[in-house]
Amino acid sequence: MTVPGRRSSTFSRLLRHGFTDPSAAERLLDLEELAALRDDSVLLDALGGTADPDLALRGLVRLVEAQPEAERPALTTTLLSAKPFRDRLLGVLGASEALADHLARHPHDWQALVTYEAADLHPGVADFERGLAEADDPVSLRVAYRRCLLALAARDVCGTTHVAQTAAELADLATATLRAALALAKAAAPEDAAQCRLAVIAMGKCGGHELNYVSDVDVIFVGEPAEGADEGKAVQAATRLASHLMRICSETTVEGTIWPVDANLRPEGRNGPLVRTLSSHLAYYQRWAKTWEFQALLKARAVAGDPELGAAYIDAxxxxxxxxAERENFVPDVQKMRRRVIDNIPAAQVERELKLGPGGLRDVEFAVQLLQLVHGRSDATLHSGTTLDALAALAAGGYVGRADAAQLDDAYRFLRAMEHRIQLYRLRRTHLVPEGEADLRRLGRSLGLRTDPVAELNKEWKRHAAVVRRLHEKLFYRPLLDAVAQLAPGEIRLSPKAAGQRLEALGYADPSAALRHLEALSSGVSRKAAIQRTLLPVLLGWFADSADPDAGLLGFRKVSDALGKTPWYLRLLRDEGAAAENLARVLSAGRLAPDLLLRAPEAVALLGDPEGLKPRGRDHLEQEVLAAVGRADGAEQAVAAARGVRRRELFRTAAADLIRSYGTEDSPREPDPGALVDRVGKAVTDLNAATLAGALRAAVRAEWGDELPTRFAVIGMGRFGGHELGYGSDADVLFVHEPREGVDEQEAARAANRVVTEMRRLLQLPTADPPLLIDADLRPEGKSGPMVRTLKSYEAYYRRWSLVWEAQALLRAEPMAGDAELGARFIELADPLRYPVEGLGEDAVREIRRLKARMETERLPRGADPTLHAKLGRGGLSDVEWTVQLLQMRHGWAEPGLRTTRTREALAAAHAAGLLATEEAQILDEAWVLATRVRNAVMLVRGRAGDTFPSEPRELAAVGRYLGYGPGHVGEMVDDYRRITRRARAVVEERFYGA
Structure with a gap:
């Protein structure tokens, strides 16, 4: 009977303690069997601390009811007086309906939870063997197993053990159970036991000391004849024993089952013999085994049967x-296997799959195992079958970043804890997160989430799964891993003598110097040295795949020395995409990019960012440069800041150019050389325009503050105006100004001239960076004319005095810096001159041809081979550009497509207008692109500008690699250049000279 007045207060207390059905709980508390417990507030508090108070109370009622009446006082007294026991018992009852069922069937087993001593906290195999010792048949073994499991689960749910310890205890309990089952099998067939030696090898989670509550226990059986026994009969006897062991554990009895024993990881799987001799195992693995079988063997551990035979198997x-990892396609094979697992998950379950789905436990395990198998060949500290131990070893050895390892460890523990508690409820083998509200609530509370268990659980689960998915993609698919796997074992850890021989074989010209670099980079026990030892064997191969491996290694040492104390540098190379290979390609391809990088080593970060090699637009660059100039204290500091931006962006452009020209695992070779040329030309042009804008702002601020007395613009000419600059090009410009309203013309002219003088001075200050030289020789009257003119002065000069070559020069005029409106007005002035109505007269055409012929005769450097000079030689840049420009001046007034400053665009427009045949346009375009790439290559390789192929063999080979010619093919490169430009010259002779 309910005591009047007690119902409402108890009801509210039950709600506060987490009961979802307080009415049913009140009825249970009113049962006579709980008379000794119902008024004890300690009990109610303990029930409220469980995962499911309603489930715990129901289980407690069943347990008390199952006790013989004379023995109930012992249970209730212990329950009320011993807090550790109370927490253990109620914790289990609130988390596991299956274990509550066991206690109801075996009411005395609650006594297994009473002991609370230090030795009981973390039992091992021997302790579990004692717990199973009295089992003399499969049924009693199941009872004893559940009794041990009861105590183990109690430690788990009460937090006495953490998730990794729980998994290890479950594996130890499984080991003890396999031994007990084998003992029963042998006792049932002593004649078989006498004929053979049988070893049981645990695989999978049992072998790795990380078993679940309910899981198949994967095993392999190894048999050998006992002394004097026949091998064939011994194997048959061992097979009968192994089969009986499996039945004892797997078959369902009145006490249920323990767990299935799965031997399908054996050679040939379920189609192979259950038991093999050691030599038969080895023969199979050496000849027939697939990659996944070796991955599975990583967790192999001898657990039962003949200990010497088990140890011999593991050693073998x-x-x-x-x-x-040395097998062909090892890394891709493992990656494909993981993808197949995901593909085979039913679509309706993939989002709830805690083990196999994306971001699940298997992602962590596969990533860790792949890293182990690749790097463990040369590092025995990685030889652990336990995922978390192996992950810690990978982090300690520098193979995984410490922050990444910590996040993976945290996520793996959380996901395993979820898996444990899901399985513990009914002791069923499942990895699916439940969908029901009550199940999710119990699961969340079991993990300590009490405010809003369902919402908190979903949030934490998704957060950890996202971390696992991100880091799995990062670690499991990184290119460096496959590169390390492809190294021969002796290439990973080299003795000095072997290293010297390998360096010489790889093509290093000075192996002794290379050895000194290796020693400096990788000696010692620091984490930095450990990561370098992982990187260097692969980098050496990438450096060797270049024309100058020695320069690549030296550059890497310099960059590593410069960034030695920067925490992200080596982590970037190890973890982030293709950063290491990109760096190797850049450092070994010539002098320009490494020199730029050593002046700003933090730019290495660009190589690991998928967006890092994309050039930034002119507006963005100008905004950054002007902001840097605005923060500087003086003009010289302002230009130094602008140069810093230019240095970084030149490196970005050069690195992208080299990587796309060479091609890497992550970035295939660019199939269209013209696209490379266009990208470089636009990027360098935009960068130099932004730098000039910064120099102009610095020069104005130094004397006039925010506003110059005259409006001022910089007009790009030549390749600058054509957006076709190379790495070593000067900036051809014209300067134009216009006095502001109310400003005296002479004052305006003085101001404009001082600005030009200051800009040139600032840009000519000594620097180790590639210079940005201003060339204003295309101005009216050339070197003898004023450096800067008003717009009216330009107009007057061009109207009265301009020559045809000056109109031709204006074909590439385009505003680049300063007053945009003034620049646009200058272009309006230039258009009638460069695109004359009705085209050029014959006199003008003859004059252009005469000037071109004179230039060919007078300006080609003495001694230069006219067939190999990229700018002025036969079929080179000048030939193609003058031919296109003549077409522009003759037909631009009628063909809008020709009104462009860009050579390739004008060439395409001439073809579209029928002014050039398809083959002619293709020949000219191919020659112009090739000549431009030769000039870019020379600058990249030598670090200084040049118009012809280098004579030094290594530099010539490096130019060849940039242009796509492999080792030994530089002669072919030169022959191709001569052939392509010879064909272009034939078109020029016909279309320009009219021959």
């Missing part, structure tokens, strides 16, 4: 495990 297969 271990070397094979750590050689598996």
């Amino acid at each position: 297969v271990s070397p094979l495990v750590w050689q598996a």
Whole structure:
């Protein structure tokens, strides 16, 4: 009977303690069997601390009811007086309906939870064997197993053990159970036991000491004849024993089942013999085994049966495990296998799959195992079958970033804890997160989430899964991993003598110097040295795949020295996409990019960002440069800041150019050389325009503050105006100004001239960076004319005095810096001159041809081979550009497509207008692109501008690699250049000279 007045207060207390059905709980508390417990507030508090108070109370009622009446006082007294026991018992009852069922069937087993001593906290195999010792048949073994499991689960749900310890205890309990089952099998067939030696090898989670509550226990059986026994009969006897062991554990009895024993990881799987001899195992692994089988053997551990035979098996297969990464396509095979697992998950379950789905437990395990198998060949500290131990070893050895390892460890523990508690409820093998509200609530509370268990659980689960998914993609698919796997074992850890021989074989010209660099980079026990030892064997191969491996290694040492104390540098190379290979390609391709990088080593970060190699637009660059100039204290500091931006962006452009020209694992070779040329030309042009804008702002601020007395614009000419600058090009410009309203013309002219003088001075200050030289020789009257004119002065000069070559020069005029409106008005002035109505007269055409012929005769450097000079030689840049420009001046007034400053665009427009045949346009375009790439290549390789192929063999080979010619093919490159430009010259002779 309910005591009047007690119902409402108890009801509210039950709600506060987490009961979802307080009415049913009140009825249970009113049962006579709980008379000794119902008024004890300690009990109610303890029930409220469980995962599911309603479930715990129901289980407690069943347990009390199952006790013989004379023995109930012992249970209730212990429950009320011993807090550790109370927490253990109620914790289990609130988390596991299956274990509550066991206690109801075996009411005395609650006594297994009473002991609370230090030795009981973390029992091992021997302790579990004692707990199973009295089992003399499969049924009693199941009872004893559940009794041990009861105590183990109690430690788990009460937090006495953490998730990794719980998994290890479950594996130890499984080991003890396999031993007990084998003992029963042997007792049932002593004649079989006498004929053979049988070893049981645990695989999978049991072998890795990380078992679940309910999981198949994967095993492999190894048999050998006992002394004097026949091998064939011994194997048959061992097979009968192994089969009986499996039945004892797997078959369902009145006490249910323990767990299935799965031997399908054996050679040939379920189609192969259940038991093999050691030699038969080895023969299979050496000849027939697939990659996944070696991955599975990583967790192999002898657990039962003949200990000497088990140890012999492990000793024999271990070397094979750590050689598996040398198999052809090893890394791609493992990656494909992981993808197949995900593809086979039913679509309706993939989002709830805690183990196999994306961001699940298997993602962590596969990433860790792949890293182990690749790097464990040369590092025995990685030889652990336990995921979290192996992850810690990978982090300690520098193979995984410490922050990444910590996040993976945290996520793996959380996901495993979820898996444990899901399985513990009914002791069923499942990895699916439940969908029901009550199940999710119990699961969340079991993990300590009490405010809003369902919402908190979903949030934490998704957060950890996202971390796992991100880091799995990062670690599992990084290019460096496949590159390390492809190294021969001796290439990973080299003795000095072997290293010298390998360096010489790879093509290093000075192996002794290279060895000194290697020693400086990788000696010692620091984490930095450990990561370098992982990187260097692969980098050496990438450096060797270039024309100058020695320069690549030296550059890498310099960059590493410069960034030695920067925490992100080596982590970037190890973890982020293709950063390491990109750096190797850039450092070994010539002098320009490494010199730029050593002046700003933090730019290495660009190589690891997928967006890092994309050029930035002119507006963005100008905004950054002007902001830097605005923060500077003086004009010289302002231009230094602008140069800093230019240095970084030149490196970005050069690195992207080299990587796309060479091609890498992550970035295939650019198939269209013209696209490379266009990208470089636009990027360098935009960058130099932004730098000039910064120099102009610095020069104005130094004397006039925010506003110059005259409006001022910089007009790009030549390749600058054509957006076709190379790495070593000067900036051809014209300067134009216009006095502001109310300003005296002479004052305006003085101001404009001082600005030009200051800009040139600032840009000519000594620097180790590639210079940005201003060339104003295309101005009216050339070197003898004023450096800067008003717009009216330009108009007057061009109207009265301009020559045809000056109109031709204006074909590439385009505003680049300063007053945009003034620049636009200058272009309006230039258009009638460069695109004359009705085209050029014959006199003008003859004059252009005469000037071109004179230039060919007078300006080609003495001694230069006219067939190999990229600018002025036969079929080179000048030939193509003058031919296109003549077409522009003759037909631009009628063909809008020709009104462009860009050579390739004008060439395409001439073809579209029928002014050039398709083949002619293609020939001219191919020659112009090739000549431009030769000039870019010379600058990249030598670090200084040049118009012809280098004579030094290594530099010539490096130019060849940039242009796509492999080792030994530089002669072919030169022959191709001569052939392509010879064809272009034939078109020029016909279309320009009219021959």
